[in-house]
Amino acid sequence: MKRSPRRTDGLSREVIIQAATELLDSGGERALTLRALTVRLSTGYGAIYHHVADKNDLLATATDDVITRVLSGVAADADPRETLRGLALGLFDAIDAHPWVGAELSRQPWRPALLDFYESIGRLLDALAVPERARFDAAGTLVNYVLGVAVQNAANARYLVGGDTDRSAFLDDVAARWAHVDPGRYPFVHATATQLREHDDRKQFLAGVDIFLAGIAALS
Amino acid sequence: MKRSPRRTDGLSREVIIQAATELLDSGGERALTLRALTVRLSTGYGAIYHHVADKNDLLATATDDVITRVLSGVAADADPRETLRGLALGLFDAIDAHPWVGAELSRQPWRPALLDFYESIGRLLDALAVPERARFDAAGTLVNYVLGVAVQNAANARYLVGGDTDRSAFLDDVAARWAHVDPGRYPFVHATATQLREHDDRKQFLAGVDIFLAGIAALS
DNA sequence: CCTCCGTTGGATCGTCGCTCCAATCAAGCT
């Protein structure tokens, strides 16, 4: 039995994590299997486990990478309110582009990478003259909202299996089901069905951020 | 080879789902395996799959049951604002008691059981005189917030593996790590560490709901 | 009493994450 030749270029933690990220981006969470990784890197399990603790480690590190990249790319605006909106949108867009990041963040919400996010929000609330005693609750609420929406969106994105069906097709599907509920029992849901079909996730997310900002402003 | 005796009392979808719920409540998501179910019900795979489509079906139905039970138990108050707070708290407490419900809802946010939740919120926003054009965004935002926080809490609860370590011990752990971050780089996070140790998830959640309500009021 | 069909139990399959160890090679030593 001939053994396949040993690789000469060094395998490294970085290379492995990048390969994992590519697998995740192209095929979603379920595409990241150790077997797929060994094939892609043409190596074996041992080599991978020598650089990485386990699959959790892999997912967590890949997630941290994406988050860090996003947060460093957010532009600071003169207006703290605008900066905050930009920050929130940055995270939203990142998770929209990499739904698996949302799922992983919902599983481990206290990853170190989110420290920067939390810190930024705290400072911006300070700049917005939020009283100190309310700042903790306000920051927590905002973080929870942003992560919450992002996770929901990730779930919706995961619903589209391979990318065959379009996002709008998915919305049409849900909207159609909502349109067929009993208008007597569910007047609001029924009336909302049309708006659901036309709505823009990104805009609705920003509208939510604005509601919370208005509420926070009302605190002082 | 002797076959174990055939059961005489009828197995039913309800019995299976209740057993699944008990497994989930006692051991978390990873405790629900088909093998564990066959042992608990002293039956085989075939019997279970005869009544249930697959494991997703199991999880989804169990989740629907919990949600429905919660929503039917929420008292309607004269003040729509109070009713809304009660509704949100009801979902919060339910997911706090059954963390797996939070995880499942984040995976499938459009389950029929949430229709009632969405409908109730829509009506309450109407009672709060939220302009119709803003009601859709407002309802979506609130649902996202409630589900988002609930999911985070579920994730934290899942962090405590078997219930050995206490919830406060977990908070102490996170707070300790936050207290040791570089105060120069993360002044806000550092300053927040003490509040984190003392904070009450439930109260903070309610504070978030109040921020939202204040923001809604500012819309009109 | 018999037949039939809705149920039931469990052997089996393919895949998963992960462990374990022999094989391999580069760097350091004499």
Next chain:
DNA sequence: AGCTTGATTGGAGCGACGATCCAACGGAGG
């Protein structure tokens, strides 16, 4: 140059999972 050693690699194998499939069962209707 030859030897040694330890870090690194590749892959067989393990136990557990969700799911499928089918033979065996037994109560309801004739």
